[in-house]
Amino acid sequence: MTIPLDLHPITADQNCPSPRLPMSVVKEPVSGSNPFYGCAIMIIAALTFGGIVGWMLYSGYKQDKEIASFTVHDAPSLAASVLTDATREALQKKIDAFSEEAKKDKPATLTLSLEDLNQVIALAGEKKIGDYDYRNVVHFTAMDGKAGRLLANIRWQMNNLPLSKAPDRFLVGSASFLPRVDGGNFDVYLDTVEVPGKTVSPGFIGQLQTIPWLAVSKNNTDVAEVLKHVGAVEFLPDSSALVLKANVGK
Incomplete structure (x- = not known):
């Protein structure tokens, strides 16, 4: 069996305390969190999405006006081919x-x-x-x-x-x-x-x-x-x- 380097086997002839395990280190935050950071991201995302939607609506409206300039509401039927x-x-x-x-x-x-x-x-x-x-x-x-x-x-x-x-x-x-x-x-x-x-x-x-x-x-x-x-x-x-x-x- 391979023995880890930081531990030693205990025999019946030895009277020693249990091996010490490594202690975990917990890092404490050095500065307080800024609640406005998350809000800023949400605002930027909302503005970006709103800008895209706004541009789409504007483009659709602009194209609609463009189409209206060369279309008519009164359109007589075309000549039709009659199949006998x-x-x-x-x-x-x-x-x-x-x-x-x-x-x-x-x-x-x-x-x-x-x-x-x-x-x-x-x-x-x-x-x-x-x-x-x-x-x-x-x-x-x-x-x-x-x-x-x-x-x-x-x-x-x-x-x-x-x-x-x-x-x-x-x-x-x-x-x-x-x-x-x-x-x-x-x-x-x-x-x-x-x-x-x-x-x-x-x-x-x-x-x-x-x-x-x-x-x-x-x-x-x-x-x-x-x-x-x-x-x-x-x-x-x-x-x-x-x-x-x-x-x-x-």
């Missing part, structure tokens, strides 16, 4: 044929004219595909193949401040959209916005440009499965149609 039984069936067959090949990892193309694009919006609205209905929000009016853009009229409802009882307001004007494949993900992004007689702030447009417009449709698993196979998108030379290409190079 024949056009609905033809469009559905075209989409289904592309989808089946794409999901089998086979090369496939889907050519959509301007009217086809608007009918796709109408068909998606009818079938309640996605969490948002783009009917009466976007109506495509032209294709600009050289710039790679889709041109459209928009009637986009803008939210009011929380708890506000203000009437509904809409961003009504024209816009351009960029269909693109980025990192194996196909989507459509807003590029420019114009409102007649009003100026839309560049900062606000910058926020709108980050919104992927097909994200609401990708909540549908079948749509998401097909779109993830789209590897390229292009316009026909005469800007008459948009072409989606699935499983490029396979």
Whole structure:
């Protein structure tokens, strides 16, 4: 057995007191505590938090006023595409044929004219595909193949401040959209916005440009499965149609 250096064994022949254990040392405070120290920390924290909340409220109020400067309350409906039984069936067959090949990892193309694009919006609205209905929000009016853009009229409802009882307001004007494949993900992004007689702030447009417009449709698993196979998108030379290409190079 190992014997600690500060203790010695006691035998029957020895008559010695019990070994002394080391004494603990208790340090006494040399100065009194300051009750205002903790209060100062709480005050600083409260001011910091209050400043953040105040800035958020101010920013929200400022943005709300900014949006109010280029929106209107009276927004007539957009031109709507009417699906007949024949056009609905033809469009559905075209989409289904592309989808089946794409999901089998086979090369496939889907050519959509301007009217086809608007009918796709109408068909998606009818079938309640996605969490948002783009009917009466976007109506495509032209294709600009050289710039790679889709041109459209928009009637986009803008939210009011929380708890506000203000009437509904809409961003009504024209816009351009960029269909693109980025990192194996196909989507459509807003590029420019114009409102007649009003100026839309560049900062606000910058926020709108980050919104992927097909994200609401990708909540549908079948749509998401097909779109993830789209590897390229292009316009026909005469800007008459948009072409989606699935499983490029396979």
